[in-house]
Amino acid sequence: MHFAVKDNIDAAGLPTTAACAAFAYSPQAHATVVQKLLDAGASLAGKTNLDQFACGLNGTRSPWGAVPNAFDPAYVSGGSSSGSAHVVAKGQVDFALGTDTAGSGRVPAGLNNIVGLKPSKGLISARGVVPAAQSVDCVSIFARSVGLAAQVLAAARGYDPADPYSRTLTLADRPFPKTFRFGVPDALAFFGDRLAEAEFERARAGLRELGGVEVRFAYQPFAEAAALLYESALVAERYAAIRDFFDAHEAAVMEPVRGIIAQGRSYDAADLCIAQTRLRALGQQAAAQWREAGGQGMDVMLVPTAPTHYTIAQMQADPVALNRNLGAYTNFVNLLDYAALSVPSSIRPDGLPFGITLIGPCGSDWQLAELGQRYHHATGLTQGATGEPLPAPVPIPGIRSSSEAPSTVRVAVVG
């Protein structure tokens, strides 16, 4: 197994640049997650390009050039884990590590016909990873099949006291119910992309064919939470992450990354308290949707991974607004402590990929993988941009198979 790592993750012997030459340093040790994968027998193939400081969802924000889409080089790869998604889609490695703060591990998966697994927060150690917004950063996994992504997660996960945000989590070990309830936002924006809109209709039908019952949920609290990430004091966490460097070398940071990070300076600590409390209030509204959507709530949420595709030229002409559009269905996930899995869904008539994201509560990682693998295999798609057929489905590591006896059973004791 060969893997690549996004260049904001330490691999001893290679510089960590975060796509900023002035920031580069030579780590003495591997990041915890890299060490775990090497220990499990994987081989490191190299580092991959990214949107500078993992700030962006489009793949054009790098001094080393825009990463092209694996299906059409005129189009963006998505980001910020642009290079990691590209090398997986092209079949150059078996899997790759990205990072995901606002969608960086999902958007490029959706745009390149590969799987992007965004684990529950704190499940994979971020020690040795350049922080973007540290309290919500997640190391993420790209692969061409859900099964392999899940196997990588099984090897990569683990509590790490050296990561302030690492957690000991108990993951659900049973699949979603056979007639699972999936939620679809009551307000969907595709920014004029009729092809994406049609593919999402097909995706909903595909989930129903797997036994899903579709319910509508109010997207407003999720969208409001998403907006806080850049339009409130929460953005200050990006400045805090590299504050000393940024204050000393601001001119070495490229636009629009520089401007976004600099916004973090304009808020005071009380602004951040107020924004964090607002986020918690929106989290309560969001929780009500999980409990109550369609009357009985939802087990899993279905969204387009990205609402549309943009060419590199379009993105460079309007880099902030179009980047924001790409995050229409990703920004809220880490803020609200959910797990997510981007799965290939179809190839559009124009030859570009369309991906969906399954979102579940914290700890639903294996459940998402179990459903996501079934969905992926039902699509009839080939792997990434390789044209190769999907490998056979595999048991998802953390899910007990239905034939397997439970290790404990619940026994009612009467009287």
Added chain:
Amino acid sequence: MHFAVKDNIDAAGLPTTAACAAFAYSPQAHATVVQKLLDAGASLAGKTNLDQFACGLNGTRSPWGAVPNAFDPAYVSGGSSSGSAHVVAKGQVDFALGTDTAGSGRVPAGLNNIVGLKPSKGLISARGVVPAAQSVDCVSIFARSVGLAAQVLAAARGYDPADPYSRTLTLADRPFPKTFRFGVPDALAFFGDRLAEAEFERARAGLRELGGVEVRFAYQPFAEAAALLYESALVAERYAAIRDFFDAHEAAVMEPVRGIIAQGRSYDAADLCIAQTRLRALGQQAAAQWREAGGQGMDVMLVPTAPTHYTIAQMQADPVALNRNLGAYTNFVNLLDYAALSVPSSIRPDGLPFGITLIGPCGSDWQLAELGQRYHHATGLTQGATGEPLPAPVPIPGIRSSSEAPSTVRVAVVG
């Protein structure tokens, strides 16, 4: 049952002042917790004095005068829930509500020979409570017996989507092990108070007599976390809580409360991100102590509730430093997401009370009450300052009694 509520908690028909006349408002509705207690049949006796804006641990910081200690009026009552503790100690009400951000529900309990129950964060709704530091504020309960405090908790608790920080928590329903391991800090400060030091020795012996095995743990990460509350950007949450009022009426806030809240203005949002990450790193170090202290870790932590007593005159002469001393064993608890129970331990030779605090992980509320009740009854103390004997112990609401059959049992399935 008659109860009183601290005057930063809304009771419709009475002004909420937070001990600041300029801030006072007339709430249209009861706070959620007050409504729940009224619905359960309790009668509201009135509102109680407090350290202004719940900022303080001593009970002297009120425009309406210092609340005296129930055992000797020359001494401070402790705070900030000073009046609530006083009326309970004096037997004027059956129980009272306080709030606890840094120890305000424990210190006055310890200084007045009553029980102070500081629940797990988010267990009791804080809707209708004037925030102090909203992400760590807890409504707390004072009573003269652990059993009553636990019964009040059972009536008061409940998820409330209208409180951004409310949580759905599963509480442990089994007592601590029979030979529970209790941790004692490796560094204890009593600020020269030999009487308190001797009483704490007795308290340790008392817990051993109940079956406890004493282990030492490193207090440093807990003390460092405690220091962050006022000596880092975390203090900005106090300013954020009343920002609009404070900016408009700063002169109406009394010293030293004014100065403490004003400190919150001096930090920017990135400072707060850095302080919050530091707190999480200390939380990981603290978790290691829970897992590893004495080789096998600890089930519960034992600390003095307060390290000493001060007279009102002493406190007024040195209001910041002596107040800080009173919080030597309380400040870290909410920040690190623990539950705590202050229990009367002894009356010192000088006639002043000495209290201990049992601290457990989030969700240990019933376990703390089960152990705390046994401890309290073993002391032979009387109720508060009333001289009345303790009522008979009661079953703790959330704890299944050992004779009770479990509703489910674990059965190993082999092969």
